[in-house]
Amino acid sequence: MPGMTFTPMPAPSSxxxxxxxxxxxxxLDRVIxxxxxxxxxxxACILARGHLLIEDQPGVGKTTLAGALARTLGLDFGRVQFTADLLPADLLGVSIWDSETRSFHFHAGPVFTSVLLADEINRATPKTQGALLEAMEERQVSEGGVSRxxxxxxxxxxxxxxxxxxGTSPLPEAQLDRFLLTVTLGYPDARAERELLETGGRGQSVRDLPAVMDAxxxxxxxxxxxxVHASGPLLDYLQLLAAATRHHPDLDAxxxxxxxxALLAVSRAWAYLQGRAMVLPxxxxxxxxxxxxxxxTPAGPRPVRDIILDILRDTPLP
Known part of the structure; x- marks a missing residue:
């Protein structure tokens, strides 16, 4: 992302x-x-125990990133293609009557996995989108009066x-708030695109990635x-940023x-990725x-990203 610098990870330690x-x-850098x-x-989103929303047009690597994360982290992976006719039960599961045992048996849906790729989530109806709310917030599914x-x-x-x-339905605010971060991949730069052309897109396949970690x-x-430590002045800085969004004339709220x-949690995770034990501005x-x-949500025509950059520029550092 523009303006980002990356501190090298420390040498292997204890x-x-x-x-x-x-x-x-x-x-991941070799694949994405x-x-x-x-x-x-x-x-960082995963380290902060959050959910990730990837916004972009088809064909820029959204699904590849999701699959590569799951394979690299050694986690079970499930993918659901969201469509207009997808029902909540198709996602969460359903209890089916067994005439032999004269009881209901729960058949788990694809949400029962460690990493769930909800592909093209805004092509489903609001009812199906909302079916993910409890799973994302409570990390459980309630069906038939039983929480699983x-x-x-x-x-x-x-x-x-x-x-x-x-054929898209915008995600409601309550659903968007359950996602810790949103990223946009965008087009590859010229060098990365040339590598794709030279290899015919047959670089290291997600299916061939070894698990580097496990659960x-x-x-x-x-x-x-x-x-990771967050000092008092750092917490002051977070509050100043929040106040700047709440009083900005170009924002509705x-x-x-x-x-x-959530900002504190993911800032800690980002610092951890840099190999530091303390959060910096x-x-x-x-x-x-x-x-x-x-x-x-912008109150006028200004793009929200421009407003955010203004807030970061104008908020005093601790």
Missing amino acids: MPTLTAIRRSLEQ LGKPGQVRLAL PLPDPFFVIATQNPAAFV ATLLAAQAEAEQ GLSPRALL EDVQAVFPALAGHRL
Whole structure:
């Protein structure tokens, strides 16, 4: 992303999780060419226990990024193509009557996986989109009066086509707020696109990626990221950013307290990716556009991204 700088990960140390994180980034960069910022935002999102929304037109690598993350992290992966006729039961599962045992048996839906790719989520009806709300927020599914926990870890990676595309239904605000970050891949740069042309798109396949981590290592990394220190002045800076969104004349509403907690969590995860034990303002600035962009609604014609950049520029550093 423009203006981002990346601090190299530290040399392998006695912390095996950091070594695994570094290897994961290296592997993802070989598959998702020319998008180091988006790759790191996606991994920071997972480290902060959040869900990721990838917005862009078809054919730029959204599904590839989701699959590569799951394979690299060694997690079970499920993909659901969202369409206008997809029903909530198709996603969550359903209880079916067994005449032999004279009882209902629950048949789990594809949501019961560690990484769920909700492909083209805005092509489904609002009712089906809303079926993901409980799963994303509570990490469980309620059906027939019974709550069934989802695997741990559990992440939703959703892709979304531009709103102008035929057959799309915009996600409601409550659904958007369940996504920790939103990233846009965009077109590859000239060098990455040339590599795609020279290889015919037959570079390292997602199916061939080895697992660099596993669920236990990822859970350990998440716990370590939560321990990254955020100082008092840093928390002041977060509050100033939130206040700037709430009082900005070009915004209808600002960031909520829940969004502010999410900003702290993903800032810690970003600092952890840089190999640091303390959050710096530059960590907050790196993740702020991806966290705030889908939560803020402009009151006028100005693009929300321009407003966010103004807020980052004008908010005093601690």
